[in-house]
Amino acid sequence: xxxxxxFEPRIIYILCSWCGSGGGETAAAHHLHxxxxxxxxxxxxxxxxxxxxxxxxLIEGADGVAISGCxxxxxxxxxxxxxxxxxxxxxKSILDTLDLxxxxxxxxxxxxxxxxxxxxxxxxxxxxxxxxxxxPLKTRSDT
Amino acid sequence: xxxxxxILPAEDGVESAVIGWLKEALSxxxxxxxxxxxxxxxxxxxxxxxLRNPALLENASPLPPVMPVQGAKAISRLxxxxxxxxxxxxxxxxxxxxxxxxxxxxxxxxxxxxxxxTVDCPGVLPLSDYLxxxxxxxxxxxxxxxxxxxxxxxxxCQICHHFSMPASDLHIGTLGSAEGTVFVIPGxxxxxxxxxxxxxxxxxxxxxWAARVKEMEEVQRERRRQAHTDLKAGIAGPDGLLDVxxxxxxxxNCQRVCPVCYCRQCYFxxxxxxxxxENYLARAGRKGALRFPPDTLLFHIGRASHMVLSCVSxxxxxxxxxxxxxxxxxxxxxxxxxxxxxxxxxGRSLEDPLPLVAYEMDxxxxxxxxxxxxxxxxxxxxxxxxxxxx
Amino acid sequence: MLEGLKIxxxxxxxxRDLLRSLLESGRVSGVLALGRTGGGNGGVAYSLFxxxDAFGADGVALPLLxxxxxxxxxxxxxxxxxxxxxxxxxxVVKPCELRAFIELVKRNQGSPDNLLLISSTCGxxxxxxxxxxxxxxxxxxGYWEAVKQGELDSDIRPTCRACVHFVPxxxxxxxxLLGEADLDTQCALYLNTxxxxxxxxxxxxxxxxPLLGELEAEPIQRSRDQRxxxxxxxxxGVEAGLExxxxxxxxxxxxxxxxxxxxxxxxSLCYFDSQDCEYRPEVYETELERKGGLRLPPxxxxxxxxxxxxxxxxxxxxxxxxxxxxxxxxxxxxFSKVGDSVQALFxxxxxxxxxxxxxxxxxxEEELVQVAT
Ligand code: SF4
Ligand code: SF4
Ligand code: SF4
Ligand code: SF4
Ligand code: SF4
Ligand code: SF4
Numbered sequence: 001x002x003x004x005x006x007f008e009p010r011i012i013y014i015l016c017s018w019c020g021s022g023g024g025e026t027a028a029a030h031h032l033h034x035x036x037x038x039x040x041x042x043x044x045x046x047x048x049x050x051x052x053x054x055x056x057x058l059i060e061g062a063d064g065v066a067i068s069g070c071x072x073x074x075x076x077x078x079x080x081x082x083x084x085x086x087x088x089x090x091x092k093s094i095l096d097t098l099d100l101x102x103x104x105x106x107x108x109x110x111x112x113x114x115x116x117x118x119x120x121x122x123x124x125x126x127x128x129x130x131x132x133x134x135x136p137l138k139t140r141s142d143t
Numbered sequence: 144x145x146x147x148x149x150i151l152p153a154e155d156g157v158e159s160a161v162i163g164w165l166k167e168a169l170s171x172x173x174x175x176x177x178x179x180x181x182x183x184x185x186x187x188x189x190x191x192x193x194l195r196n197p198a199l200l201e202n203a204s205p206l207p208p209v210m211p212v213q214g215a216k217a218i219s220r221l222x223x224x225x226x227x228x229x230x231x232x233x234x235x236x237x238x239x240x241x242x243x244x245x246x247x248x249x250x251x252x253x254x255x256x257x258x259x260x261t262v263d264c265p266g267v268l269p270l271s272d273y274l275x276x277x278x279x280x281x282x283x284x285x286x287x288x289x290x291x292x293x294x295x296x297x298x299x300c301q302i303c304h305h306f307s308m309p310a311s312d313l314h315i316g317t318l319g320s321a322e323g324t325v326f327v328i329p330g331x332x333x334x335x336x337x338x339x340x341x342x343x344x345x346x347x348x349x350x351x352w353a354a355r356v357k358e359m360e361e362v363q364r365e366r367r368r369q370a371h372t373d374l375k376a377g378i379a380g381p382d383g384l385l386d387v388x389x390x391x392x393x394x395x396n397c398q399r400v401c402p403v404c405y406c407r408q409c410y411f412x413x414x415x416x417x418x419x420x421e422n423y424l425a426r427a428g429r430k431g432a433l434r435f436p437p438d439t440l441l442f443h444i445g446r447a448s449h450m451v452l453s454c455v456s457x458x459x460x461x462x463x464x465x466x467x468x469x470x471x472x473x474x475x476x477x478x479x480x481x482x483x484x485x486x487x488x489x490g491r492s493l494e495d496p497l498p499l500v501a502y503e504m505d506x507x508x509x510x511x512x513x514x515x516x517x518x519x520x521x522x523x524x525x526x527x528x529x530x531x532x533x
Numbered sequence: 534m535l536e537g538l539k540i541x542x543x544x545x546x547x548x549r550d551l552l553r554s555l556l557e558s559g560r561v562s563g564v565l566a567l568g569r570t571g572g573g574n575g576g577v578a579y580s581l582f583x584x585x586d587a588f589g590a591d592g593v594a595l596p597l598l599x600x601x602x603x604x605x606x607x608x609x610x611x612x613x614x615x616x617x618x619x620x621x622x623x624x625v626v627k628p629c630e631l632r633a634f635i636e637l638v639k640r641n642q643g644s645p646d647n648l649l650l651i652s653s654t655c656g657x658x659x660x661x662x663x664x665x666x667x668x669x670x671x672x673x674x675g676y677w678e679a680v681k682q683g684e685l686d687s688d689i690r691p692t693c694r695a696c697v698h699f700v701p702x703x704x705x706x707x708x709x710l711l712g713e714a715d716l717d718t719q720c721a722l723y724l725n726t727x728x729x730x731x732x733x734x735x736x737x738x739x740x741x742x743p744l745l746g747e748l749e750a751e752p753i754q755r756s757r758d759q760r761x762x763x764x765x766x767x768x769x770g771v772e773a774g775l776e777x778x779x780x781x782x783x784x785x786x787x788x789x790x791x792x793x794x795x796x797x798x799x800x801s802l803c804y805f806d807s808q809d810c811e812y813r814p815e816v817y818e819t820e821l822e823r824k825g826g827l828r829l830p831p832x833x834x835x836x837x838x839x840x841x842x843x844x845x846x847x848x849x850x851x852x853x854x855x856x857x858x859x860x861x862x863x864x865x866x867x868f869s870k871v872g873d874s875v876q877a878l879f880x881x882x883x884x885x886x887x888x889x890x891x892x893x894x895x896x897x898e899e900e901l902v903q904v905a906t
Binding site (some may be wrong): 178185187196210216225227229274396413418419435436439463465519 | 552562563568570572574575576577578579580581582584586587593602603608611612613615616617618619620622641661662664665666701721746755779780781783784786787788789790793794801802807809812813814815816817818821822825826827828829830833856857858859861883
Binding site (some may be wrong): 006051082088092101107108141 | 173175254279342375379380381385389410426427429430431432434438439440444445447448449451452455476477480481484485499500502503504506509510511512514516
């Protein structure tokens with residue numbers, strides 16, 4: 001248990017350039033903090049996020065990947081978030097079938113103005129991953 | 144699917160009946176050309192031949208014992224740049240027809256002038272088993288398929304539940320037919336037109352065929368479920384999975400022969416993954432070692448994420464793997480689960496949109512992480528603490 | 534006479550010690566060598582090791598294993614494609630892998646800078662099939678017994694039994710294996726270059742006595758004669774002429790695995806997979822009119838002849854192509870046979886010398902008069 005408490009996860013937080021990142025900007029404007037080990041990774045639109053960009057970090061050393069795009073109806077490209085939801089469902093299905101802990105991937109909408117929700121997501125995900133423990137794939141050299 | 148078909152006499156066996164029927168279709172100019180497996184000159188395998196000369200049908204086989212090239216690949220090569228002007232009948236296995244349908248939706252094949260013709264499929268032998276002794280292999284195949292015994296067939300053929308008519312234009316039903324006959328069943332208006340042009344009235348009831356197919360399908364479904372449960376127990380988790388792929392040599396042949404992996408340049412062979420030496424050394428440093436070439440697991444899981452919604456469980460990948468890794472079994476499991484998530488069946492119809500092209504607004508809420516504002520208070524307390532500390 | 538080091542340990546242990554202490558001392562930052570993968574269920578792959586423990590007694594590394602899951606020449610190219618190494622890395626590879634790498638360096642597909650090249654006098658490797666069936670382990674005692682006598686296990690790749698370049702050309706360090714009767718207790722390392730000596734100089738854990746010896750001793754020469762004879766035999770079995778080609782390649786499924794694993798085939802997009810080889814339906818229809826029938830996918834023989842034209846001059850006869858071919862076509866025999874004649878024509882030996890230019894990248898004004906009519 002103590003091991004897990006000390007463990008500092010490496011987390012990738014994938015954000016669309018509009019709402020997700022906007023949430024981050026709002027959080028910053030309000031001086032809200034989120035854990036430093038959560039690294040934002042900005043993509044134009046979550047609808048343009050290749051599945052491989054979710055899978056690769058999980059093999060190469062991340063303990064979790066969170067994804068935030070606009071709320072339904074707010075996507076700046078109309079339907080990018082719906083497309084992203086399908087891709088996330090696909091990746092989760094694959095991880096689930098292979099027993100590779102699909103719970104290491106989170107998908108949650110965050111609006112531009114929702115600095116609080118952004119920070120909460122980063123923090124909650126970080127705690128959630130801490131509870132899960134380190135991603136066993138990241139130490140395997142034969143991947 | 145039509146509930147009426149025609150009866151074709153087949154006293155000399157299914158193969159010669161089908162060949163005879165195709166010859167007639169060629170001579171009546173119902174088709175301009177056929178795409179059909181033909182024995183290669185050395186007699187030790189089969190290859191798809193596009194032919195218009197009926198004499199070339201002498202060594203053709205609508206049900207060869209092996210599937211060296213996935214038929215959808217042949218169809219795609221012919222029609223990837225558009226519909227041809229010749230009417231071509233392609234005689235393929237059901238899984239090949241299903242892959243051709245996926246490729247059409249992926250805009251890698253055009254079927255306007257191509258008729259997919261399938262036969263109730265007993266499976267095919269693993270290519271390597273057959274090549275050890277082609278003559279004995281052919282005999283083994285003939286004997287086993289006579290009895291619908293799938294034991295000598297490829298592992299995915301043993302658990303195939305889409306062995307009969309998928310969405311082909313014409314199907315030869317060998318199940319449930321009276322001795323010395325087979326059914327010819329149109330599956331599309333295009334197929335019906337051919338029947339008409341051949342003067343084959345649709346006057347035979349198909350109940351016996353349908354009942355036998357259904358019965359066998361249920362047996363196969365159960366086998367599939369069982370096999371997938373067993374497989375999953377062996378490959379689950381990082382340990383299981385890395386064991387399965389421990390001898391993978393990264394040749395990517397599974398991808399190259401896969402009908403639905405159509406990319407001219409695969410992402411996993413592209414410049415995207417070719418990195419400066421410092422990158423490899425850093426990754427090795429993190430893990431103590433880096434398997435080289437790197438990205439074996441990324442290739443397999445990533446490939447699955449690209450194409451598994453269109454995977455037709457055809458087994459071609461497994462046949463072509465030099466390390467005998469059960470790739471097709473793993474992919475068939477992933478495919479079933481993923482396709483289920485979207486209510487999609489690869490190759491079922493040309494109309495169902497590809498799952499990653501379409502979406503519904505109200506769906507898949509299980510992947511959305513609910514926000515319960517639990518972290519609100521916690522954060523405020525933290526911030527206040529920080530302000531105080533400062 | 535060659536200078537070297539005699540170590541009072543079995544070859545396997547000595548090489549492990551060497552690699553471990555190279556890593557421990559920080560003289561190299563990584564080692565590319567074979568090792569076990571998965572939960573020890575028989576999987577073997579090359580890895581870039583940074584942890585010295587891999588070379589300890591229970592470590593996963595298997596530097597001398599007679600197996601070739603990939604031609605390491607291609608891997609070294611992959612490692613150094615985007616630029617030379619900034620830190621030294623040691624590699625343990627077979628002679629044909631080293632030759633392939635030299636050919637790739639000549640084609641600007643890699644850089645030897647900062648690589649410490651370690652190779653050995655090679656007794657051949659087992660076909661991939663043996664690894665796929667988890668049967669490698671049980672073959673090893675027999676393999677090493679044969680190697681000690683300067684003989685070859687009859688189950689190794691046919692191309693290895695027919696290989697006459699089994700003494701490495703450009704290694705910094707050569708581990709003497711073939712014909713070394715005391716392999717289990719003694720290890721002779723030949724230091725062929727200053728680089729090789731410098732890396733070893735004063736390395737702790739690697740105490741040995743200086744050695745002045747000759748690699749080209751009787752067992753090596755005998756093996757070369759035997760292998761040359763087998764080579765003739767193997768080549769004699771290749772069916773010649775267009776009919777022969779059609780019969781041989783009739784089974785080909787067009788997967789192009791042979792080119793994917795070939796170290797010399799380095800193009801990121803092969804011409805035969807490119808748009809140039811994707812045709813409009815009319816092209817097939819015209820062909821159909823002309824011939825009555827045509828194979829699909831097309832270009833079966835064209836691909837083989839084209840690939841022969843592209844690579845035979847540099848083919849190192851490693852046997853990867855044969856091993857991966859799902860249609861069991863004896864590709865490396867054909868490629869080596871054609872390679873021998875093309876290489877003889879240009880008096881060229883792939884992998885011999887990194888400064889020697891690839892014949893098709895250079896020309897002389899006064900040459901090849903026989904091809905002009
Ligand atoms: S997978 Fe099914 S349809 Fe395909 S060859 Fe096997 S049994 Fe026939
Ligand atoms: S064909 Fe087999 S060895 Fe090659 S990449 Fe696929 S799984 Fe690995
Ligand atoms: S992944 Fe394998 S089984 Fe699935 S379609 Fe491709 S070749 Fe067939
Ligand atoms: S793995 Fe992906 S990128 Fe590669 S060929 Fe298949 S679909 Fe294309
Ligand atoms: S590996 Fe064999 S089957 Fe594949 S293209 Fe090469 S020769 Fe043909
Ligand atoms: S052609 Fe075959 S034998 Fe020659 S270098 Fe390439 S893989 Fe090796």
